[in-house]
Amino acid sequence: MKDEEIDDVLNKAAQAPDDLDPQVLGSITASIRTSLQPVRALPPGWILTAGLVVVCAAISLAGAMRLGFFGFQKMDLLERWIVFPVLAVLTWLAATTFVDQMIPASRQRFRPAAFSGFVVIALLAMFAMLFRDHQIDHFVSAGVACLATGVLHAIPAGLLGWLLLHRGFAVNSTTAGWVAGTLAGLAGIGMLELHCPNFEAAHILVWHIAVVPVSGALGGLTGWAIRLPWLAGNKH
Amino acid sequence: MDGGENLEMLMSRYQQGDFGAAAAMINRISPRLHRYFVAQSLSRADADDLLQETWLRVHKVRHTYRPTEPALPWFYAIARHIRVDHYRKSVRTAARERELDAIAMEPSTMPREDNPMARLEEWLAPLPASQREVITMLKVEGMSLEEVARATSSSVGSVKQKVHRAYKKLRETISTASPGKWQKGGLS
Numbered sequence: 001m002k003d004e005e006i007d008d009v010l011n012k013a014a015q016a017p018d019d020l021d022p023q024v025l026g027s028i029t030a031s032i033r034t035s036l037q038p039v040r041a042l043p044p045g046w047i048l049t050a051g052l053v054v055v056c057a058a059i060s061l062a063g064a065m066r067l068g069f070f071g072f073q074k075m076d077l078l079e080r081w082i083v084f085p086v087l088a089v090l091t092w093l094a095a096t097t098f099v100d101q102m103i104p105a106s107r108q109r110f111r112p113a114a115f116s117g118f119v120v121i122a123l124l125a126m127f128a129m130l131f132r133d134h135q136i137d138h139f140v141s142a143g144v145a146c147l148a149t150g151v152l153h154a155i156p157a158g159l160l161g162w163l164l165l166h167r168g169f170a171v172n173s174t175t176a177g178w179v180a181g182t183l184a185g186l187a188g189i190g191m192l193e194l195h196c197p198n199f200e201a202a203h204i205l206v207w208h209i210a211v212v213p214v215s216g217a218l219g220g221l222t223g224w225a226i227r228l229p230w231l232a233g234n235k236h
Numbered sequence: 237m238d239g240g241e242n243l244e245m246l247m248s249r250y251q252q253g254d255f256g257a258a259a260a261m262i263n264r265i266s267p268r269l270h271r272y273f274v275a276q277s278l279s280r281a282d283a284d285d286l287l288q289e290t291w292l293r294v295h296k297v298r299h300t301y302r303p304t305e306p307a308l309p310w311f312y313a314i315a316r317h318i319r320v321d322h323y324r325k326s327v328r329t330a331a332r333e334r335e336l337d338a339i340a341m342e343p344s345t346m347p348r349e350d351n352p353m354a355r356l357e358e359w360l361a362p363l364p365a366s367q368r369e370v371i372t373m374l375k376v377e378g379m380s381l382e383e384v385a386r387a388t389s390s391s392v393g394s395v396k397q398k399v400h401r402a403y404k405k406l407r408e409t410i411s412t413a414s415p416g417k418w419q420k421g422g423l424s
Binding site (some may be wrong): 019106108 | 291324
């Protein structure tokens with residue numbers, strides 16, 4: 001059988017009348033009529049994206065203001081001019097992807113899973129290129145402290161981001177949560193780069209970057225959990 | 237098929253609280269969404285339920301539609317979300333109910349009316365759900381590749397790949413089953 005013949009068969013199905021019960025249509029129309037009011041459409045995507053980037057920047061700066069800008073002060077000019085613009089670009093891309101996830105039928109610029117992988121690889125490449133101190137002191141104890149601090153700053157960034165887009169609708173809440181977590185993780189990493197004066201390559205490559213996948217996993221888990229019947233109010 | 241512009245204009249008026257536009261949208265979109273649900277191997281009763289559930293959700297999140305964007309993929313994205321939720325719900329039900337659902341959703345055991353849609357369900361049944369969905373949107377509903385990609389949260393390349401695989405599988409199924417049955421009468 002040729003493709004044209006398959007097309008022909010499908011076209012015949014397309015032209016067939018649907019046996020939808022008119023009573024169903026009547027019931028839908030009646031249920032909508034009772035609660036029909038004007039609604040305000042969501043703002044343009046770039047405004048939402050900019051809002052998310054501002055939230056992330058504010059969380060990073062607030063955290064560094066509280067803990068100290070030791071990392072920023074220790075960096076040389078080249079490191080400052082590479083690290084923070086790259087983080088800003090990645091944050092903008094993550095915010096765009098999150099906005100796409102919260103608006104049904106948005107054009108998918110990036111596949112969320114691939115995007116998270118891209119963020120981690122980009123950060124690995126950038127930090128490996130900039131930080132060449134291969135000493136390892138207090139690898140675990142200092143690392144866990146940085147990971148915890150980064151994730152603790154990612155959580156409010158994720159919550160504020162979710163609040164900013166609370167009028168959106170995620171057709172896949174797990175994926176949306178994962179992307180929101182990745183975005184929040186970038187806020188956490190931004191704070192660490194401003195604050196942490198430990199420039200050992202292994203410390204940054206492992207513990208700082210780990211904030212992104214850990215936050216992503218927390219976000220994905222939250223997105224998955226809110227679909228569980230007992231958390232979703234058993235609406236089905 | 238609906239003119240794209242008209243749907244977008246109706247959607248904008250629906251957002252502004254125009255009941256006439258809402259009713260027109262319901263009359264135009266519902267048969268398409270119903271056919272989409274039926275083509276996913278759902279029973280007529282389930283398709284009716286999911287259609288109503290879809291419209292309730294559409295009504296609740298109508299503010300997420302942006303007037304500059306195509307409306308049809310937006311509807312299908314929500315319908316798809318409802319269908320996936322329905323599938324997950326059915327997986328979670330008790331073992332006995334699951335068995336009954338499986339029987340109800342098994343196309344070969346369903347009584348077949350002699351109409352193109354019933355035959356289409358039978359024809360698409362061997363395909364994986366993701367391929368069946370893409371074929372229904374693209375070939376039966378007449379959506380563009382870009383619209384299908386938006387509705388299924390995937391890329392145009394991924395949609396093309398699924399269509400290619402679906403056609404390959406359909407050709408294999410037809411040639412190994414009963415070629416004369418399809419070539420002679422098709423779905424008419």
